[in-house]
Amino acid sequence: MFGMLRSLWQYRHFVLSSIRNEFISRFARSKLGGLWMIINPLAQVAIYALILSNVLAAKLPGIDNKYAYAIYLMAGLLAWTLFSEIISRCLNLFIEQGNLMKKMSFPRITLPVIVVGSCLFNNILLFVAMLGIFALLGHQFSAAMLWLIPLTLAVVMLALGIGLIVGIMNVFIRDIGQAIPIILQVWFWFTPIVYPENIIPEDYRHLLNLNPMYPITSAYHQVLVYGNAPSLDSIAIISGIALVLMLLSLFLFRRASAEMVDVL
């Protein structure tokens, strides 16, 4: 464990330059460059907002801004994009970097760290863009937004835990790489992001408690839409689960790194 941290520190320069190079390569030779990173999710928000706002706006209790639905949507997407991006990139991480892992000797742990770093950077840019739009729509900022820092941490831990486990298994059983994107799609629609939770019939609403992303998105909603502190109990439970998953994934990672190179 400490060995991992030490080699990470030794390779910090490599991690940073990998993240930087990734962005440079992605936007090299495009005129708008980094703007595309913001345009993409915003277009998604615009589409949902245009199509669904009339249907669903009335069902959002407790806010009187007429753009409430768009704000609600963005808050949920902020959490979900970070979550799903980390998982889907970890999923194919070792397969994509297989050649490098076979030919060069470097601490493997840098690979997921690079993924987390670049996803976090993406997420921050998205957040900044959202703040700009909130301001345009006349939405109030509040100090509760500081809660986003621990919330983001919880999302990262949860996503990294799941992502590493499926990423490692995907090296050995490639079906996982096909199944996970489908599961993520289904999961997205089972999480109240595009719709408010109160449209789910009372009888089924308790099922939401089985979804670990539900407390997180509702915390994002509390913080960004309503300006309240999130419910601490559920967040604490989720963070606990996330921590256990992440430790499990690191344990698997240590066990599997040697064998991964054998089969890549």
Added chain:
Amino acid sequence: MSLLSVQNLGKAFRSYRSEWQRFARWFGIPAKPSEEHWVIRHVNFDIQPGEAIGIIGQNGAGKSTLLKMITGTLQPTEGQVQVNGRIAAILELGMGFSPELTGRQNVFHAAGLMGFSAEQIQQAMPDIEAFAEIGEYFDEPVRTYSSGMQMRVAFSVATANRPEILIVDEALAVGDAAFQRKCHRRIESFINDGTSLLFVSHDIEGVKKLCEKALYLDQGRLAIFGDAKTVCDQYETMLFGGSRAIESAGSVTDTNNALHPASLIDSSLFGSQEVTYGNGGATIERVWIENSAKQEANILVSREEFSVCYLVRFHKECARPVVAMLIKTLEGIALYGTDSKSLRKTLGDVQPGATLLVRFRMKCYLSAGTYFLNCGIRDHLDDEVFLHRRVDVMMFKVIKESDLGQAGFANLCTDLLVERP
């Protein structure tokens, strides 16, 4: 103290009946692999500072696996590798370069991948830039580079700091000849400063030239480790012995190339590239080349007199068969071919069971290179029908008669006359 110590090293690739058993094993639940394939096993050796060691062996002997375990990308299944110092491996140049970044940015990144800190890289940057010698291109995106330029940059980074152990794999084909010389000079100066070199190659001469010791891997075992020349000679004998065993296992009995001075025979030219067909009327039993001293050889000197010889056994009665031969380049371009018909020689009628020894005597007006030989025996009435034909039956090498430069396939024996009219 030794720089590198390999003790009882072994690597097995394991497969399981189900991958879930593999997962279970990580959690300490015992599961027996359904199959264990040992690629390399029981390898022991030590390397002292400043030693250059060649690693030789046939394809699949476990050379790459050994190197990967020494560099640390593969974990040994048993035994261990002890390394006292930094290893730099030139296994694949340009690993991790991204085309959109400039040479400088890529150098920065690649050096980071090797574990250098930002300050160390900044310090080495001028040297790297100077060594690569690609001028202004250094600050252009790598996608605009030629492959040679990319190799130059990659080699410069890989060898920016002197490592304690340098691993060089095979064809160090870096850019043009001048740059290759520069690379070799750098490697030699590293060795003089105490770096140990591990050099993997199929080029026996190269190993003898560069290394004082050699290590011969045979099917995952360390066959011999010792003085380079002895090991290389042993390797050649074994290669040669092995190849003969394979050939005699085939339908065509071949006792070619038995016991000859090493300088006349290059065993790397033996191969199983041959294609053979025919209507069964005859068998070409044995094909060989004799040099001007009437010795069997597959290395000839340009302009030397030589003979293509073969022994034919007839199975059916045949009226006036035609014997033929053809020399081709590696690319398959026919250079010269002839047969008994065009040489106005009649072989007469032959009875079943008769054997003929055929000798085409000629002069080797080929320039230095490697060539293929075809032999055939045809029916005299129909040029298309072969009683037996052996395509690419053997390879032979032609070496230059002197140091004089030559290009192309033919040696036209030029005399140069220059006058001032």
